[in-house]
Amino acid sequence: MAVTETQVIEALRAIRMPQGGDIVAAGMVSGLALRDGHISFAIEVNPAQAPVMEPVRKAAEKAVTDLPGVLSATVVLTAHRAAPQTAQRASGPQRPHGHGHAQPGGNRLNLPGIKHIIAVASGKGGVGKSTTAANLALALHVNGLKVGLLDADVYGPSQPRMMGVKGRPTSKDGKVMEPMENHGIKVMSMGFLIDEETPMIWRGPMVMSAITQLLRDVAWGDLDILVCDLPPGTGDTQLTMSQNVPLSGAVIVSTPQDIALLDAKKGLNMFRKVDVPVLGIIENMSYFACPNCGHRSDIFAHGGARREAERFGVDFLGEIPLDITIRETSDGGHPIVVSDPKSPHAAAYREIAQRIWAKLAGAQARQGPRIVIQ
Ligand code: ADP
Numbered sequence: 129m130a131v132t133e134t135q136v137i138e139a140l141r142a143i144r145m146p147q148g149g150d151i152v153a154a155g156m157v158s159g160l161a162l163r164d165g166h167i168s169f170a171i172e173v174n175p176a177q178a179p180v181m182e183p184v185r186k187a188a189e190k191a192v193t194d195l196p197g198v199l200s201a202t203v204v205l206t207a208h209r210a211a212p213q214t215a216q217r218a219s220g221p222q223r224p225h226g227h228g229h230a231q232p233g234g235n236r237l238n239l240p241g242i243k244h245i246i247a248v249a250s251g252k253g254g255v256g257k258s259t260t261a262a263n264l265a266l267a268l269h270v271n272g273l274k275v276g277l278l279d280a281d282v283y284g285p286s287q288p289r290m291m292g293v294k295g296r297p298t299s300k301d302g303k304v305m306e307p308m309e310n311h312g313i314k315v316m317s318m319g320f321l322i323d324e325e326t327p328m329i330w331r332g333p334m335v336m337s338a339i340t341q342l343l344r345d346v347a348w349g350d351l352d353i354l355v356c357d358l359p360p361g362t363g364d365t366q367l368t369m370s371q372n373v374p375l376s377g378a379v380i381v382s383t384p385q386d387i388a389l390l391d392a393k394k395g396l397n398m399f400r401k402v403d404v405p406v407l408g409i410i411e412n413m414s415y416f417a418c419p420n421c422g423h424r425s426d427i428f429a430h431g432g433a434r435r436e437a438e439r440f441g442v443d444f445l446g447e448i449p450l451d452i453t454i455r456e457t458s459d460g461g462h463p464i465v466v467s468d469p470k471s472p473h474a475a476a477y478r479e480i481a482q483r484i485w486a487k488l489a490g491a492q493a494r495q496g497p498r499i500v501i502q
Contacts, residue, residue: 131197133162136169139191145184158206159486161272165199167192168271168478170206170486178205202271202478206486207443236374237344242276244353244376244488246407247369251395253360256412257381259458260448261357262290264379266465267474267481269312273352276307276314280369281359282330282338285319292461296320297346304347311466316346335364336372343373353485362398370402376488377407379445382433384411396440407487408443409433410480413450424449443487446480448473 141152151157151171160169171188173181185205192201239245248261258281265277279287288294291313297305297320307314318338330338348354356373359365369375378399399406411433416425437444448454454473457464465474 129197131162131165131167131195133160135195136160136162136167136192139195140188143184143187143191146180151184151188159482159489161485163272165197166202166270166272167198167200168202168482168485170204170482170490172486172490173205173207175207181205200270202475202482204479204482204486206483206490237340237372239343239348239354239374241349242351242354245356245373246353246484246488247280247356247358247366247375247378247399247404248381249358249366249378249395249399250360250381251362251393255360255381255383256448256454257360258286258290258357259454259463260381260410260412261355262287262458263454263463263465263474263477264481264484265313265355266311266463267477268353268355268485270465270469271478271481271485273485274350275312276316276348276351276354278342278354278356279315279317279319280339280342280356280365282318282335282365283359285317287315287317287357288319289461290458290463291315293320300347304345307346307348310461311463314348314351316342316348318342330364332364336368339365339368340372353488362394366395366398367402370399370404375404377405377484379407379484380409380442381412382409382436383413384433393436393440396442406442407484408445409437410445411447414447416450419452443483445483446476448476448480 137152137157140157141150143150145151145154156172158170158172161167171181171185182205185203189201189203192198192203248257248264250257258279262277265275269275277287277291279285281287288308291310293308293310293315295308297308297316299305305316307316308320309315356369358369378395380395380399396406396409414433417423418425433447434444451473453468453471454464457467464471465477468474
């Protein structure tokens with residue numbers, strides 16, 4: 129028998145908080161998702177209360193894991209700071225370039241089957257943005273959601289390789305393309321449509337049209353979340369995405385040293401200017417875990433992203449170490465979240481995914497009904 133939402137809620141009600149009461153009655157559970165015995169949710173806390181609430185998180189994870197039929201439970205603490213507030217804080221006074229197509233509801237694509245679209249961005253290339261996007265998409269799926277992955281990097285698509293997908297998409301009606309699929313998620317990339325060797329020069333309007341087609345002319349079906357892997361920097365794709373696509377938010381991937389070099393800040397500021405809520409920063413290649421002795425070296429002054437996130441008033445979503453298994457698995461088409469789900473790195477991606485989903489679902493709960501997938 130599959131575990132039900134009611135059983136999960138009842139198990140959580142039984143856990144007392146140090147200050148009294150329970151997390152269900154206090155309305156602190158957000159982003160609950162259930163699929164095939166895999167359960168994930170977040171507990172929204174006041175950041176100052178995080179140390180006190182850690183035992184409650186552990187107790188919640190154990191209580192849910194102990195329910196019959198549960199295979200895994202991912203429970204994270206997340207700052208009780210709602211996405212709408214982030215949006216407000218992120219709002220800039222003006223929109224860039226003023227081409228007239230930037231108005232919400234104007235040229236915005238209407239994608240009713242997709243509940244949330246998020247952008248994964250970075251200030252510069254080579255920080256592991258595509259690797260992070262692939263693992264995040266897979267982690268969101270493992271956490272119980274219906275997920276799509278759009279490779280919006282038309283200049284250098286890498287998702288076909290990372291997701292281990294080859295071939296060309298087909299079309300049933302000659303109008304709409306079927307997305308490719310692997311590891312349980314739908315994938316679309318310019319890499320499926322043009323040969324890798326074909327040199328392509330992309331001008332602004334072409335980028336806009338390509339992105340629009342990859343979103344609008346693909347049979348994505350019903351998705352809880354579409355993860356978009358953006359090219360690095362702040363170019364035409366970012367502009368198109370932020371102006372024409374109803375983005376729920378953006379996630380910035382950064383290495384510790386590049387945040388220090390301002391590159392990630394550029395990305396952050398760009399999304400703020402165009403009113404896209406920044407959901408938080410992920411520090412990739414955060415520290416080096418020696419595969420031989422297990423020794424941990426902070427080669428890039430680890431912790432920079434956390435400090436900068438605090439300074440910028442955005443959430444720090446988590447850190448991923450520099451580890452050869454992460455490189456080998458993603459470059460080999462079997463990202464670590466699926467190839468080694470028991471590894472601490474896979475768990476780190478699942479926790480980050482859950483924090484992101486809690487922010488999105490939390491924001492939605494305030495506007496409408498909460499989504500539970502069974
Ligand atoms: P970007 O999209 O930012 O250009 P990629 O995701 O393509 O970067 O990553 C660049 C290279 O670094 C790839 O070979 C990838 O496998 C590797 N890589 C990314 N993240 C990590 C990590 N945490 N540990 C080890 N290698 C990584």
